[in-house]
Amino acid sequence: MLINNSIEKKDLVYITLKASSAFKTLSQKKILITGGAGFLGYYLVKSILFWNEVHSSQKIFVTVLDNFMLGEPPWIQELKQNPFFSLLKKNLITSPLNCNQEFNYIIHAASIASPVFYRKHQLETMDANIIGLRRVLEYAQRNKINGVLFFSSSEIYGDPPYDKIPTSENYRGNVSCIGPRACYDESKRYGETLCYVFANRYNIPIKIVRPFNNYGPGMKINDGRILADFSRAALENKNIIIHSDGSPTRTYCYVADAIIGYFLALIKGNAADPYNIGLAKPEISVLEVAKLVQKLAKKKFSYSGSVIEMKSNDSEFLIDNPNRRCPDISKAKKELGFSPAVSITQGVSQTLDWYKKMYYSK
Protein backbone atom coordinates (compact mmCIF):
# COMPACT_ATOMS: atom_id res chain seq x y z
CA MET A 1 0.00 0.00 0.00
CA LEU A 2 1.18 3.45 -0.73
CA ILE A 3 1.74 5.59 2.36
CA ASN A 4 2.53 9.04 1.10
CA ASN A 5 4.44 10.53 3.99
CA SER A 6 5.36 10.36 7.64
CA ILE A 7 2.15 12.09 8.75
CA GLU A 8 0.05 9.37 7.15
CA LYS A 9 2.22 6.68 8.64
CA LYS A 10 1.90 8.19 12.11
CA ASP A 11 -1.89 8.57 11.73
CA LEU A 12 -2.39 5.02 10.47
CA VAL A 13 -0.38 3.60 13.37
CA TYR A 14 -2.46 5.75 15.76
CA ILE A 15 -5.80 4.68 14.25
CA THR A 16 -5.03 0.97 14.11
CA LEU A 17 -3.73 0.99 17.70
CA LYS A 18 -6.58 2.96 19.24
CA ALA A 19 -9.28 1.10 17.28
CA SER A 20 -7.55 -2.30 17.39
CA SER A 21 -10.53 -3.96 19.11
CA ALA A 22 -12.73 -2.97 16.17
CA PHE A 23 -10.15 -4.06 13.57
CA LYS A 24 -9.85 -7.45 15.29
CA THR A 25 -13.61 -7.95 15.01
CA LEU A 26 -13.44 -7.01 11.33
CA SER A 27 -10.68 -9.49 10.59
CA GLN A 28 -11.46 -12.02 7.84
CA LYS A 29 -14.59 -9.99 7.05
CA LYS A 30 -15.67 -8.13 3.92
CA ILE A 31 -16.50 -4.50 4.32
CA LEU A 32 -18.16 -2.21 1.77
CA ILE A 33 -17.64 1.55 2.00
CA THR A 34 -20.05 3.56 -0.13
CA GLY A 35 -18.63 7.00 -0.92
CA GLY A 36 -15.26 5.55 0.06
CA ALA A 37 -13.39 7.73 -2.43
CA GLY A 38 -14.22 10.85 -0.41
CA PHE A 39 -12.39 12.60 2.39
CA LEU A 40 -13.26 10.19 5.21
CA GLY A 41 -12.86 7.22 2.87
CA TYR A 42 -9.19 8.09 2.54
CA TYR A 43 -8.29 7.02 6.06
CA LEU A 44 -11.15 4.51 6.46
CA VAL A 45 -9.70 2.55 3.54
CA LYS A 46 -6.01 3.18 4.20
CA SER A 47 -6.25 2.22 7.87
CA ILE A 48 -7.80 -1.14 6.92
CA LEU A 49 -5.07 -1.82 4.36
CA PHE A 50 -2.42 -0.69 6.82
CA TRP A 51 -3.86 -3.06 9.44
CA ASN A 52 -3.58 -5.88 6.90
CA GLU A 53 0.11 -5.17 6.37
CA VAL A 54 0.86 -5.45 10.05
CA HIS A 55 -1.52 -8.30 10.94
CA SER A 56 -0.96 -11.00 8.38
CA SER A 57 -3.41 -13.48 9.89
CA GLN A 58 -6.23 -10.97 10.43
CA LYS A 59 -6.82 -9.54 6.99
CA ILE A 60 -9.84 -7.40 6.23
CA PHE A 61 -11.27 -7.14 2.68
CA VAL A 62 -12.42 -3.69 1.67
CA THR A 63 -14.54 -2.62 -1.30
CA VAL A 64 -15.14 1.01 -2.21
CA LEU A 65 -18.31 1.90 -4.10
CA ASP A 66 -18.21 5.41 -5.53
CA ASN A 67 -19.49 7.22 -8.61
CA PHE A 68 -16.67 9.82 -8.46
CA MET A 69 -19.21 12.56 -8.92
CA LEU A 70 -16.63 15.19 -7.97
CA GLY A 71 -13.75 13.43 -9.76
CA GLU A 72 -11.72 10.25 -9.28
CA PRO A 73 -8.97 10.83 -6.73
CA PRO A 74 -5.51 9.52 -7.74
CA TRP A 75 -5.03 7.60 -4.48
CA ILE A 76 -7.82 5.17 -5.44
CA GLN A 77 -5.91 4.27 -8.61
CA GLU A 78 -2.82 3.57 -6.54
CA LEU A 79 -4.68 1.02 -4.38
CA LYS A 80 -6.02 -1.02 -7.28
CA GLN A 81 -3.11 -3.48 -7.11
CA ASN A 82 -3.76 -4.31 -3.47
CA PRO A 83 -5.26 -7.84 -3.25
CA PHE A 84 -7.47 -6.85 -0.30
CA PHE A 85 -8.96 -3.83 -2.06
CA SER A 86 -11.62 -3.70 -4.75
CA LEU A 87 -13.46 -0.89 -6.44
CA LEU A 88 -17.03 -0.66 -7.71
CA LYS A 89 -17.34 2.41 -9.84
CA LYS A 90 -21.05 2.99 -9.83
CA ASN A 91 -23.87 5.20 -8.72
CA LEU A 92 -25.66 3.71 -5.76
CA ILE A 93 -28.89 5.38 -6.83
CA THR A 94 -29.10 3.96 -10.34
CA SER A 95 -27.34 0.60 -9.75
CA PRO A 96 -28.53 -1.33 -6.73
CA LEU A 97 -26.11 -3.40 -4.70
CA ASN A 98 -25.37 -6.75 -6.27
CA CYS A 99 -26.31 -9.63 -4.04
CA ASN A 100 -23.68 -11.91 -5.63
CA GLN A 101 -21.14 -9.97 -3.72
CA GLU A 102 -21.33 -10.74 -0.07
CA PHE A 103 -20.47 -8.10 2.53
CA ASN A 104 -20.37 -8.58 6.28
CA TYR A 105 -20.30 -4.87 7.09
CA ILE A 106 -21.33 -1.74 5.21
CA ILE A 107 -20.28 1.83 5.93
CA HIS A 108 -22.60 4.22 4.11
CA ALA A 109 -20.59 7.40 3.59
CA ALA A 110 -21.90 8.31 0.11
CA SER A 111 -23.26 11.85 0.13
CA ILE A 112 -21.64 15.17 -0.49
CA ALA A 113 -20.32 16.75 2.67
CA SER A 114 -18.99 20.12 1.55
CA PRO A 115 -21.67 22.85 1.66
CA VAL A 116 -20.14 24.45 -1.45
CA PHE A 117 -20.78 21.26 -3.45
CA TYR A 118 -23.94 19.86 -1.89
CA ARG A 119 -25.65 23.14 -2.65
CA LYS A 120 -24.72 22.66 -6.31
CA HIS A 121 -25.95 19.05 -6.23
CA GLN A 122 -28.95 19.23 -3.95
CA LEU A 123 -30.99 16.36 -5.40
CA GLU A 124 -27.96 14.06 -5.68
CA THR A 125 -27.13 14.78 -2.04
CA MET A 126 -30.65 13.98 -0.91
CA ASP A 127 -30.76 10.85 -3.06
CA ALA A 128 -27.52 9.52 -1.59
CA ASN A 129 -28.78 10.01 1.95
CA ILE A 130 -32.26 8.63 1.31
CA ILE A 131 -32.42 6.33 -1.74
CA GLY A 132 -28.77 5.25 -1.43
CA LEU A 133 -29.22 4.52 2.25
CA ARG A 134 -32.43 2.59 1.53
CA ARG A 135 -30.54 0.41 -0.96
CA VAL A 136 -27.92 -0.33 1.69
CA LEU A 137 -30.54 -1.12 4.34
CA GLU A 138 -32.52 -3.36 1.99
CA TYR A 139 -29.32 -5.23 1.18
CA ALA A 140 -28.69 -5.58 4.92
CA GLN A 141 -32.23 -6.88 5.40
CA ARG A 142 -31.87 -9.51 2.63
CA ASN A 143 -28.41 -10.69 3.65
CA LYS A 144 -27.21 -11.71 7.04
CA ILE A 145 -25.05 -8.74 7.87
CA ASN A 146 -22.96 -8.06 10.97
CA GLY A 147 -23.25 -4.29 10.96
CA VAL A 148 -24.09 -1.11 9.04
CA LEU A 149 -22.80 2.37 9.83
CA PHE A 150 -24.69 5.43 8.62
CA PHE A 151 -22.89 8.74 8.43
CA SER A 152 -25.39 11.29 9.64
CA SER A 153 -24.14 14.75 10.60
CA SER A 154 -23.93 17.36 13.35
CA GLU A 155 -26.03 19.40 10.91
CA ILE A 156 -29.11 17.50 12.08
CA TYR A 157 -29.00 19.78 15.15
CA GLY A 158 -29.23 22.89 12.92
CA ASP A 159 -28.55 26.05 14.89
CA PRO A 160 -28.92 25.07 18.57
CA PRO A 161 -29.77 27.66 21.24
CA TYR A 162 -26.84 28.47 23.52
CA ASP A 163 -28.28 26.48 26.43
CA LYS A 164 -27.96 23.37 24.20
CA ILE A 165 -24.20 23.87 23.73
CA PRO A 166 -22.38 21.54 24.10
CA THR A 167 -25.00 19.56 22.21
CA SER A 168 -25.84 16.05 23.32
CA GLU A 169 -27.52 13.36 21.26
CA ASN A 170 -30.90 13.91 22.88
CA TYR A 171 -31.22 17.49 21.59
CA ARG A 172 -33.82 17.34 18.81
CA GLY A 173 -32.62 20.14 16.61
CA ASN A 174 -33.48 23.57 15.24
CA VAL A 175 -33.46 22.97 11.50
CA SER A 176 -35.17 24.60 8.54
CA CYS A 177 -36.84 22.19 6.11
CA ILE A 178 -36.44 24.72 3.31
CA GLY A 179 -33.46 26.85 2.34
CA PRO A 180 -30.01 26.29 0.86
CA ARG A 181 -28.79 23.79 3.47
CA ALA A 182 -32.05 21.88 3.92
CA CYS A 183 -31.22 19.24 1.28
CA TYR A 184 -28.35 18.07 3.47
CA ASP A 185 -29.74 18.57 6.97
CA GLU A 186 -33.18 17.14 6.33
CA SER A 187 -31.99 14.15 4.31
CA LYS A 188 -29.61 13.25 7.16
CA ARG A 189 -32.52 13.53 9.60
CA TYR A 190 -34.72 11.33 7.43
CA GLY A 191 -31.77 8.93 7.01
CA GLU A 192 -31.57 8.49 10.77
CA THR A 193 -35.29 7.73 10.88
CA LEU A 194 -34.85 5.15 8.12
CA CYS A 195 -32.06 3.50 10.14
CA TYR A 196 -34.21 3.52 13.25
CA VAL A 197 -37.16 1.87 11.49
CA PHE A 198 -35.07 -0.79 9.69
CA ALA A 199 -33.05 -1.58 12.82
CA ASN A 200 -36.16 -2.11 14.93
CA ARG A 201 -38.40 -3.73 12.36
CA TYR A 202 -35.85 -6.19 10.99
CA ASN A 203 -33.50 -6.42 13.96
CA ILE A 204 -30.44 -5.24 12.00
CA PRO A 205 -27.38 -3.80 13.83
CA ILE A 206 -27.49 -0.37 12.17
CA LYS A 207 -25.25 2.19 13.86
CA ILE A 208 -25.40 5.97 13.42
CA VAL A 209 -22.65 8.58 13.84
CA ARG A 210 -23.00 12.36 13.81
CA PRO A 211 -19.60 13.78 12.77
CA PHE A 212 -18.67 17.29 13.91
CA ASN A 213 -16.33 19.14 11.51
CA ASN A 214 -13.55 16.73 10.62
CA TYR A 215 -10.47 17.98 8.79
CA GLY A 216 -7.04 16.75 7.80
CA PRO A 217 -5.33 14.43 5.32
CA GLY A 218 -7.60 13.11 2.58
CA MET A 219 -9.66 16.27 2.17
CA LYS A 220 -9.11 17.60 -1.33
CA ILE A 221 -7.56 21.03 -1.35
CA ASN A 222 -10.40 22.36 -3.52
CA ASP A 223 -13.08 20.77 -1.30
CA GLY A 224 -14.45 24.13 -0.20
CA ARG A 225 -14.43 23.39 3.55
CA ILE A 226 -12.57 25.99 5.57
CA LEU A 227 -9.43 24.13 6.52
CA ALA A 228 -8.83 23.19 2.90
CA ASP A 229 -9.49 26.76 1.74
CA PHE A 230 -7.32 28.38 4.40
CA SER A 231 -4.48 25.89 3.89
CA ARG A 232 -4.50 26.47 0.14
CA ALA A 233 -4.36 30.24 0.63
CA ALA A 234 -1.45 29.83 3.04
CA LEU A 235 0.47 27.46 0.78
CA GLU A 236 0.00 29.75 -2.22
CA ASN A 237 1.01 32.75 -0.11
CA LYS A 238 -2.34 34.47 -0.75
CA ASN A 239 -4.56 36.24 1.76
CA ILE A 240 -6.86 34.02 3.81
CA ILE A 241 -10.42 35.07 2.98
CA ILE A 242 -13.28 34.79 5.45
CA HIS A 243 -16.81 35.08 4.01
CA SER A 244 -18.43 36.12 7.31
CA ASP A 245 -17.53 38.37 10.21
CA GLY A 246 -15.51 35.40 11.46
CA SER A 247 -17.62 34.95 14.58
CA PRO A 248 -19.34 31.52 14.08
CA THR A 249 -17.71 28.96 16.34
CA ARG A 250 -17.05 25.24 15.94
CA THR A 251 -14.86 22.54 17.39
CA TYR A 252 -12.70 20.78 14.81
CA CYS A 253 -11.82 17.11 15.03
CA TYR A 254 -8.66 15.84 13.36
CA VAL A 255 -9.54 13.03 10.96
CA ALA A 256 -7.42 10.32 12.63
CA ASP A 257 -9.33 10.75 15.89
CA ALA A 258 -12.66 10.78 14.09
CA ILE A 259 -11.91 7.61 12.12
CA ILE A 260 -11.23 5.77 15.38
CA GLY A 261 -14.67 6.89 16.57
CA TYR A 262 -16.32 5.58 13.39
CA PHE A 263 -14.75 2.12 13.64
CA LEU A 264 -15.61 1.90 17.33
CA ALA A 265 -19.20 2.93 16.64
CA LEU A 266 -19.55 0.34 13.86
CA ILE A 267 -18.48 -2.46 16.17
CA LYS A 268 -19.43 -1.33 19.68
CA GLY A 269 -22.29 1.10 19.12
CA ASN A 270 -25.89 0.39 20.03
CA ALA A 271 -28.26 -0.04 17.09
CA ALA A 272 -30.25 3.02 16.01
CA ASP A 273 -28.71 5.04 18.83
CA PRO A 274 -26.67 7.96 17.44
CA TYR A 275 -23.20 8.98 18.64
CA ASN A 276 -21.62 12.42 18.40
CA ILE A 277 -18.10 12.06 17.04
CA GLY A 278 -16.00 15.19 17.33
CA LEU A 279 -13.69 17.15 19.57
CA ALA A 280 -15.24 18.56 22.77
CA LYS A 281 -13.03 21.64 22.91
CA PRO A 282 -11.80 24.23 22.13
CA GLU A 283 -14.82 25.84 20.48
CA ILE A 284 -13.17 28.49 18.32
CA SER A 285 -14.29 31.08 15.82
CA VAL A 286 -13.64 31.00 12.08
CA LEU A 287 -11.39 34.02 12.62
CA GLU A 288 -9.35 32.12 15.21
CA VAL A 289 -8.95 29.18 12.82
CA ALA A 290 -7.75 31.57 10.10
CA LYS A 291 -5.27 33.15 12.51
CA LEU A 292 -4.01 29.74 13.61
CA VAL A 293 -3.37 28.73 9.99
CA GLN A 294 -1.68 32.09 9.39
CA LYS A 295 0.57 31.70 12.45
CA LEU A 296 1.60 28.12 11.69
CA ALA A 297 2.17 28.84 7.99
CA LYS A 298 4.30 31.86 8.90
CA LYS A 299 6.49 29.67 11.07
CA LYS A 300 6.69 26.77 8.62
CA PHE A 301 6.80 28.44 5.21
CA SER A 302 7.45 32.14 5.92
CA TYR A 303 3.85 32.89 4.91
CA SER A 304 3.25 36.61 4.62
CA GLY A 305 -0.49 36.89 3.80
CA SER A 306 -3.25 38.52 5.86
CA VAL A 307 -6.65 37.39 7.08
CA ILE A 308 -9.32 39.36 5.23
CA GLU A 309 -13.11 39.56 5.51
CA MET A 310 -14.82 39.54 2.12
CA LYS A 311 -18.50 39.05 1.33
CA SER A 312 -19.11 35.90 -0.70
CA ASN A 313 -20.41 36.25 -4.28
CA ASP A 314 -22.99 33.70 -3.23
CA SER A 315 -25.83 35.70 -1.63
CA GLU A 316 -27.07 32.59 0.22
CA PHE A 317 -23.65 31.66 1.62
CA LEU A 318 -24.51 32.43 5.24
CA ILE A 319 -28.18 31.47 5.26
CA ASP A 320 -28.90 28.92 8.00
CA ASN A 321 -25.20 28.63 8.82
CA PRO A 322 -25.16 27.58 12.52
CA ASN A 323 -23.66 30.16 14.89
CA ARG A 324 -22.21 27.59 17.24
CA ARG A 325 -21.39 23.91 16.94
CA CYS A 326 -19.85 21.97 19.77
CA PRO A 327 -20.52 18.35 20.69
CA ASP A 328 -21.08 16.69 24.00
CA ILE A 329 -19.11 13.50 23.42
CA SER A 330 -19.60 11.92 26.83
CA LYS A 331 -21.82 9.16 25.41
CA ALA A 332 -19.22 8.11 22.81
CA LYS A 333 -16.52 8.26 25.50
CA LYS A 334 -18.47 6.09 27.89
CA GLU A 335 -20.01 3.56 25.51
CA LEU A 336 -17.39 3.33 22.76
CA GLY A 337 -14.20 4.30 24.59
CA PHE A 338 -13.78 7.22 22.17
CA SER A 339 -11.02 9.54 23.37
CA PRO A 340 -9.83 12.06 20.76
CA ALA A 341 -6.38 13.36 21.63
CA VAL A 342 -5.04 15.43 18.71
CA SER A 343 -5.15 19.13 19.56
CA ILE A 344 -6.30 21.69 17.02
CA THR A 345 -2.78 23.13 16.78
CA GLN A 346 -1.19 19.75 16.15
CA GLY A 347 -3.94 18.75 13.70
CA VAL A 348 -3.77 21.96 11.68
CA SER A 349 0.02 21.79 11.65
CA GLN A 350 -0.07 18.23 10.27
CA THR A 351 -2.76 19.21 7.78
CA LEU A 352 -0.60 22.03 6.40
CA ASP A 353 2.38 19.68 6.10
CA TRP A 354 0.24 17.07 4.38
CA TYR A 355 -1.16 19.56 1.84
CA LYS A 356 2.34 20.86 1.15
CA LYS A 357 3.64 17.37 0.52
CA MET A 358 0.66 16.24 -1.56
CA TYR A 359 -0.02 19.35 -3.64
CA TYR A 360 2.99 21.63 -3.59
CA SER A 361 6.16 19.56 -3.74
CA LYS A 362 7.05 18.28 -7.16
Ligand SMILES: NC(=O)c1ccc[n+]([C@@H]2O[C@H](COP(=O)([O-])OP(=O)(O)OC[C@H]3O[C@@H](n4cnc5c(N)ncnc54)[C@H](O)[C@@H]3O)[C@@H](O)[C@H]2O)c1
Ligand atom coordinates in the same frame (compact mmCIF):
# COMPACT_ATOMS: atom_id res chain seq x y z
N1 LIG B 1 -16.23 15.18 6.89
C1 LIG B 1 -17.01 15.70 7.82
O1 LIG B 1 -16.59 16.54 8.63
C2 LIG B 1 -18.44 15.26 7.89
C3 LIG B 1 -19.29 15.93 8.77
C4 LIG B 1 -20.61 15.51 8.86
C5 LIG B 1 -21.07 14.45 8.10
N2 LIG B 1 -20.22 13.82 7.24
C6 LIG B 1 -20.75 12.72 6.41
O2 LIG B 1 -19.80 11.67 6.32
C7 LIG B 1 -19.84 11.07 5.03
C8 LIG B 1 -18.46 11.14 4.39
O3 LIG B 1 -18.02 12.48 4.38
P1 LIG B 1 -16.83 12.97 3.47
O4 LIG B 1 -16.31 14.21 4.09
O5 LIG B 1 -15.94 11.85 3.17
O6 LIG B 1 -17.63 13.36 2.14
P2 LIG B 1 -17.07 13.60 0.65
O7 LIG B 1 -18.02 14.56 0.03
O8 LIG B 1 -15.63 13.95 0.70
O9 LIG B 1 -17.19 12.16 -0.04
C9 LIG B 1 -18.42 11.59 -0.34
C10 LIG B 1 -18.23 10.58 -1.45
O10 LIG B 1 -19.53 10.03 -1.77
C11 LIG B 1 -19.56 9.80 -3.17
N3 LIG B 1 -20.96 9.74 -3.60
C12 LIG B 1 -21.90 10.69 -3.53
N4 LIG B 1 -23.06 10.25 -4.07
C13 LIG B 1 -22.85 8.98 -4.49
C14 LIG B 1 -23.65 7.99 -5.13
N5 LIG B 1 -24.92 8.24 -5.46
N6 LIG B 1 -23.11 6.79 -5.44
C15 LIG B 1 -21.82 6.52 -5.12
N7 LIG B 1 -21.00 7.42 -4.51
C16 LIG B 1 -21.51 8.64 -4.20
C17 LIG B 1 -18.79 10.99 -3.75
O11 LIG B 1 -18.32 10.71 -5.07
C18 LIG B 1 -17.67 11.16 -2.75
O12 LIG B 1 -16.51 10.43 -3.14
C19 LIG B 1 -20.90 11.82 4.25
O13 LIG B 1 -22.12 11.14 4.35
C20 LIG B 1 -20.99 13.14 4.98
O14 LIG B 1 -22.24 13.75 4.79
C21 LIG B 1 -18.92 14.21 7.11
